[in-house]
Amino acid sequence: MRRQVTIVVYHHIAEQEDPLTSKLGVVTRPDVFEKHIKHFARHFDMVSGSDLVSGTLPRKPLLITFDDAYRSVLDTASTILKTANAPSLFFVNPATLLGSSLPVDNILSLAAEVLGMQQVIALLNINEAGLTSVRRLIGNVVPKWTQAQLAHAKQQLCAAMGTDELELRRTSKLFLGVSDIKTFAGLGIEVGNHSMSHPFFRSLSANELETEIVQSRELLEKLSGQTVQCLSIPYGNALDATEGALRAARHSHKAIFLVHAKSNRFKPAADIFYRISLGNAAPEELPLKLRIMPVIRSVRDWLW
Incomplete structure (x- = not known):
């Protein structure tokens, strides 16, 4: 039976900002992240990306995801997740992984x-x-x-x-290398596709979408040894879920992720899922952010 799933997204788990991230609002402190995970363990049933794709979910499913290629997920977040026996889904850009580019x-x-x-x-x-x-x-x-x-x-x-x-x-120490992704499976981290180089899809040609979506997935499977079933659209905006992007994605992926912090009770298609970015939200704010505000946003957008 398909159940409504709550999906959260993080990026970089670190004590301090780095000049490469300081203007982006992507950092979550490790102590805050650990409190979030403890909250999830108490109030939800944490699931994997494969669980989500299968459609067979527990009563209160929650999926933890990460975007981009920050090695803090491996160095810091994975230890916290392992303590809580929590699976996760890490969406990676192979061009960053290979060292050939930066977003x-x-x-x-x-x-x-x-x-x-x-x-x-x-x-x-x-x-x-x-x-x-x-x-x-x-x-x-x-x-x-x-x-x-x-x-x-x-x-x-x-x-x-x-x-x-x-x-x-x-010279940056922020990002994963090729050898790192091979360790994910042993840590309960599934690999997802976050495009080859992290562009906005809305301005890409059909050939560029093929590279960013299809070829990126094939490369990630080769590098990780995992089956890649899920795509996180860079920036998480529905405007980038264009007809061409969805067509390319659906040839090779079973689930497509946006952000928008809306309820998956009102998601626009069976294979599209909304996520909630929590950042450094205080633990006492989590019930509001996870349960109430997503429904309010969905109803507001439906009315508009």
């Missing part, structure tokens, strides 16, 4: 730290009012860029900082 988000965060937000905007020749933060820039401008424009922007920013993308990836 534009991380480069923008570093550039804002090193150069300042105004110089970043000037360098990228952006003429749009109200861009006072990296997160606004990512939400309002980056989705419009083609792959070529994205690559050029990263090159410009790195040059202004006196470095390049490969050097940043090589």
Whole structure:
């Protein structure tokens, strides 16, 4: 019997910010993460991605997921999860894993730290009012860029900082390497597909979607030795669940994940699932964030 499932998403589990993440709002402190896991263990039945895909779920299912390729999931989160006997699903970008690229988000965060937000905007020749933060820039401008424009922007920013993308990836300690992903299965971590290089899908061609979705999955299976059944759409926005993206995804995946923090009681298709980003939410806020607000958002959007 299919049951309504609660799905949470995290990114980087760390005590302190890094210049590559400080402007992104993706860090959850380990002590907070541990409190969240203890709350889940008390109030939910924690399940795996395979459990979700099978459709046979316990009474109060909750799935823990991670996005991107931060090695803190392996170094820090996995120990906390193992103590609670909690499975998880880790959506990874193989281009970051292989060391061939970094998501534009991380480069923008570093550039804002090193150069300042105004110089970043000037360098990228952006003429749009109200861009006072990296997160606004990512939400309002980056989705419009083609792959070529994205690559050029990263090159410009790195040059202004006196470095390049490969050097940043090589010297950073934030991200997983190829050998790390092979250890996931022994830790109860399933591998999911988060696209090859973490772009917004809405601006991609059919060939680019093939690379980002289908070829990415094939590469992750080869690198991890696991069967990859699930896709997390980068940035988690329904606008990127385009007809072309869904068509490419459904050829090779059994579940597709967004964010939006809405209730899966009202999800738009059987294979699409909403997730809730908890960040550093206090434990006493979790009942509201996990049970009440998702329903309110879903009803509000339905009424609108």
